[in-house]
Amino acid sequence: MISAREVADELIIAERERKKLTAFTDAHPDFDVAEGYAAQRLFVQSKVDAGEQIIGAKLGLTSRAKQVAMGVSDPLYGMVTNRMVAPAALPVDLAALIHPRVEPEIAFLLARDVTAPASITSVLAATEAVFAAVDVLDSRYNDYRFALADVVADNCSAGRFLLGPTARTPDELVDLRLLGCVLRVNGEVVDTAAGAAVMGHPAASVAWLANRLGECGEVLRGGWLVFSGGLTAPIPLQPGRTVTAEFDGLGTVSAFA
Template identity: 70%
Template sequence: MIDPSQVAEELFVAEREHKAIDPFTDAHPDFDLEAAYETQRLVVQKKVDAGDPLVGAKLGLTSRAKQEAMSVSDPLYGKVTRSMLAPYGEPVDLSQLIQPRVEPEIAFLLGAELGGGATVTEVLAATEAIFAGMDVLDSRYRDYRFTLPDVVADNCSAGKFLLGPRALSPTDLPDLGLLGCVFRSDGEVVYTAAGAAVMGHPAASVAWLVNRLAERGESIPSGSLVFSGGLTAPIPLRAGHSVTAEFDGLGTVEVYA
């Protein structure tokens, strides 16, 4: 099996130079999920060591349809560093990305640390604020062609993230599973969805992450942001393009380039 440190270095260079590469499992089919998460840890640690601290986490494959497409039964997760948070109201710099795609998400700001065995109720009680969010995905693999270990190693295609301007307590919102979202591209409706598209309830996605990290001896500190997973399929982001997501109660978040 290829060494995770070698994979991490190649992914780090691909991201730095904005150049897509072939998935590692093409040449190394024995590259497995455990090695992939170790690779992800090394990639993220390189960022942290360079002065880009962790601020949270992101989830992927949180919908049943996406899981079935990848032949898995669980989501996956990546980490979010400070430089990944894009300023709201400013265009996304496409020169810093390879092949950006955008999907709407519900983001959680945790006001308390959670341990293993977390439930939806405990996640909501620990949540300081809920935001409308946007995940600007950016795979380092050509044409988004990858296997599960490849995408995990690539920090789950983490690129940039945006938060909408409105923050609300969970108690100020209706049931998050019923919270609606209208996703538009240049003003035209592309998809509609509700929070239940993410594991039946977006807080269930956060609870899954907390519990999975606890199995690895890790936790999510208080003050962390968690992007709970895409409510819809992603769409490409191009120059001169505007993508918006309108959330019930949370307002609109826009990404443009």
């Protein structure tokens, strides 16, 4: 069986050199999700050792459709560092990424720790602000082809994150389950969604993460940004393409290159 250290080392090189990898589970089918999280911790620690700071977390596979497609019943999670948050007003630096894809999300800025057992209610009570966001995914695997353990090790395809300019408390918005999003590519509507696309309520995925971390003796920390999961299918980001997410009550955020 390939070790978590070996997996992490290959991912570190792949990200630095913009090199696509073959999924580890192809040659090592016994590489499992638990080992994937062990590799993820080492992958993220390499960023911390290089001077980055962990400022939040991201959820993946939060829609039921995606879970069914991947044969799982729970989301996955990765860590977000300060270097991953990019200015929304500037082009995404494609030269620093491999093959980015964009998906709209609802992001939560936590005012205080969220401890287990967590619920939608406790997450909303701990939330300082909600933002429109864009998750710029960037898998280190060729053609985004991977098994669950692979994508977990790859920090859930974390690339860059863009935040919209408008901050709202949950009380200032409609029910987050009903908060609508329109996704456009170069001005043309390509998809629509509502907050309920994420586990029935976007705060439910944040609560799931708090409970999952609690099982590991960790805490979802106040001050963190939590990206609750994609509302639509991801869109490839290419030169000359602008992907815009328009959110009810939260404004607009665009990714362009």
